[in-house]
Structure formats: C-alpha cells, structure tokens
Amino acid sequence: GIINCSDYDFGTQNVAYYDKEYQWLSGGPNNGTWNFGWQYRNDGVDIEACSDLFGAKYNVGWIDAAEWINYTVEIEQTGVYGIDLRIASSNSTGKIKLYMDNNEITSIIEVPNTGGWQTWATTSVSDVELQAGTSSLKLYFLEGGFNINHVDFKLISTSGDSTTNPDGVVVSQNYPNPFSISTKAGNSTTIKFNSASTGEVILVIYNVLGQRVYQEKKILESSGENSFIYDGRDFNGNILNGGIYFYSINYSGAEKSKRQIQKMIVL
Known part of the structure; x- marks a missing residue:
C-alpha cells in the first residue's frame, strides 16, 4: 500500500x-x-x-x-x-x-x-x-x-510462493516514470528486473485495452539483475501516444511461465 x-x-x-x-x-x-x-x-x-x-x-x-x-x-x-x-x-x-x-x-x-x-x-x-x-x-x-x-x-x-517457485522474476518500476518520448534519439526508460535463474524473458507492453503494442525477447545467460531499455515505440516503430500503459516480464525459465505487471506513463 x-x-x-x-x-x-x-x-x-x-x-x-x-x-x-x-x-x-x-x-x-x-x-x-x-x-x-x-x-x-x-x-x-x-x-x-x-x-x-x-x-x-x-x-x-x-x-x-x-x-x-x-x-x-x-x-x-x-x-x-x-x-x-x-x-x-x-x-x-x-x-x-x-x-x-x-x-x-x-x-x-x-x-x-x-x-x-x-x-x-x-x-x-x-x-x-x-x-x-x-x-x-x-x-x-x-x-x-x-x-x-x-x-x-x-x-x-x-x-x-517464494518456496514453491524459486525461479521467479522480480520486476521493478521503470525509470524515469512518467517518461517523455519524441523523434529525437536517446529518449528512453529503463525497465529493471531480477531473475533467479537463466532462460528466456519477454518484455510485453500493453495499452489500457489490454492490446499488445510492443514485445521484445532476451535470453538471460546469468541470473541476477537485468534490464530492458524501451524507447516508447510500437511494433511498427511508431511513437506511442501519451497515456497509461502496462508492461510485463514473461519468464519461462521455470516449470511454469510467470509474469509481473507494472504501470508505465508516457507523456
């Protein structure tokens, strides 16, 4: 709270x-x-x-x-x-x-x-x-x-949960948040997460309707802190409209797929 x-x-x-x-x-x-x-x-x-x-x-x-x-x-x-x-x-x-x-x-x-x-x-x-x-x-x-x-x-x-699912992923709030995007290079936000083991992770960005607007995959070769750098663009490379979005890190390195969702604000 x-x-x-x-x-x-x-x-x-x-x-x-x-x-x-x-x-x-x-x-x-x-x-x-x-x-x-x-x-x-x-x-x-x-x-x-x-x-x-x-x-x-x-x-x-x-x-x-x-x-x-x-x-x-x-x-x-x-x-x-x-x-x-x-x-x-x-x-x-x-x-x-x-x-x-x-x-x-x-x-x-x-x-x-x-x-x-x-x-x-x-x-x-x-x-x-x-x-x-x-x-x-x-x-x-x-x-x-x-x-x-x-x-x-x-x-x-x-x-x-932590005992039965030791291979989970902990997702932090992106920084900066809110963040401003433009056509200029270098405008981005960092999404950090901590994984207990290696494997494939997928960053998914959703709009408020639950529709996927962006997705990125990464293969973790080591556990611990990792991150995605997101520049505020959709699948087609277009800049997102300002508003509220959500992101999740989908992790399939354990027996069951897990994900955590955070809110992101684009100006």
Missing part, C-alpha cells in the same frame, strides 16, 4: 521525527511556529504543496542529512515486497535507508536527479522481506537535498 510521507506519526521532535530546524519562526503575515513550507501540519517536518499528478497533495521537502520520519504501518501479509519511492530532486546527492522496527530493510537508496524539485519520478527497491503485523517504518535520510511524496509497498510473493 501507499504511505504518504506527509502523514507521519503524531508526536514530537525525536519521537515521531527528527528535523534539524523543527521550529520555523516567522514575524510576517504567517506569525508563529511552523514548518518551512507552511503547509498541512504545524510541527517540525517541512511540507509543501505538491504538483505530482500521481502522488499526494503534499510532499516532504527541505531534507537535511541525518533527519528521519516514523510511520506506524500495518503489514497485511508476510512475504517479499517491492518498494517504490516517489522522488523529485535537482541533484543526485540524496541518500535514503528504510528501517522496520529499527531493523534495516534496504541498503542505501541513491536519489537520482529528476530534473527539478517538482519533477517527479519513481525509484524502486526489490526483494524486501516483511512480516505481517503492526510495525514502525522509519525513513532515514543519510543525505538530503530532495523531495519525497510517498512510499508504495507492493507484495511480490508470499512466503509460500
């Missing part, structure tokens, strides 16, 4: 969050103590109105190194999850780690330069094992200089 970053736990500095400048005093028309963005909540985490069409109305911003935010979450099912983080940044200095109940669940996530403070893209992490129940999620910012809108946890497989 989606956790909007502005909806962190109620509580004080060093309990629900840690912010280096948690009291922003103003003597102007906005008298009083507030956050830097002067939006949504009147405590220490800096929040501003957000223009992301695919996110919440507010994002957390003015992030500094060593700041953190806590969220109480309910994990409905034990299993392996993928995590999508909705990020905007004018640089590539940002770094994040995620903790669950004070246990590290990701390595360092490096924030890409998306092209602007309100130019939003999705950064993905795969293969995160979580236990069902109520837990405390912490977003820890090792380095700042970026905005974050939400974090989306997607169940990839249950414990039983």
Whole structure:
C-alpha cells in the first residue's frame, strides 16, 4: 500500500521525527511556529504543496542529512515486497535507508536527479522481506537535498510462493516514470528486473485495452539483475501516444511461465 510521507506519526521532535530546524519562526503575515513550507501540519517536518499528478497533495521537502520520519504501518501479509519511492530532486546527492522496527530493510537508496524539485519520478527497491503485523517504518535520510511524496509497498510473493517457485522474476518500476518520448534519439526508460535463474524473458507492453503494442525477447545467460531499455515505440516503430500503459516480464525459465505487471506513463 501507499504511505504518504506527509502523514507521519503524531508526536514530537525525536519521537515521531527528527528535523534539524523543527521550529520555523516567522514575524510576517504567517506569525508563529511552523514548518518551512507552511503547509498541512504545524510541527517540525517541512511540507509543501505538491504538483505530482500521481502522488499526494503534499510532499516532504527541505531534507537535511541525518533527519528521519516514523510511520506506524500495518503489514497485511508476510512475504517479499517491492518498494517504490516517489522522488523529485535537482541533484543526485540524496541518500535514503528504510528501517522496520529499527531493523534495516534496504541498503542505501541513491536519489537520482529528476530534473527539478517538482519533477517527479519513481525509484524502486526489490526483494524486501516483511512480516505481517503492526510495525514502525522509519525513513532515514543519510543525505538530503530532495523531495519525497510517498512510499508504495507492493507484495511480490508470499512466503509460500517464494518456496514453491524459486525461479521467479522480480520486476521493478521503470525509470524515469512518467517518461517523455519524441523523434529525437536517446529518449528512453529503463525497465529493471531480477531473475533467479537463466532462460528466456519477454518484455510485453500493453495499452489500457489490454492490446499488445510492443514485445521484445532476451535470453538471460546469468541470473541476477537485468534490464530492458524501451524507447516508447510500437511494433511498427511508431511513437506511442501519451497515456497509461502496462508492461510485463514473461519468464519461462521455470516449470511454469510467470509474469509481473507494472504501470508505465508516457507523456
């Protein structure tokens, strides 16, 4: 499920969050103590109105190194999850780690330069094992200089699935997403996936009617992380119209064919 970053736990500095400048005093028309963005909540985490069409109305911003935010979450099912983080940044200095109940669940996530403070893209992490129940999620910012809108946890497989189907494939969200295509060379998006074994994989792009518009095959000679580079064209080489599309990685290296579907937005 989606956790909007502005909806962190109620509580004080060093309990629900840690912010280096948690009291922003103003003597102007906005008298009083507030956050830097002067939006949504009147405590220490800096929040501003957000223009992301695919996110919440507010994002957390003015992030500094060593700041953190806590969220109480309910994990409905034990299993392996993928995590999508909705990020905007004018640089590539940002770094994040995620903790669950004070246990590290990701390595360092490096924030890409998306092209602007309100130019939003999705950064993905795969293969995160979580236990069902109520837990405390912490977003820890090792380095700042970026905005974050939400974090989306997607169940990839249950414990039983990962045991009975060890040869699966984990598909990440494409980056950048949304992405813009044109007649110029070099406009593309990267679709990463992680395979437990070798074999044939097929990338299939669908429109909202479920019709295939593109397909590409790759033979994996090694397991682990792989990727497709997609330039936004159909079977005939024509540029896709802007809109919502879906893609899947069809994998036939195991006894049964498997696939995972993700949403892709073309501008």
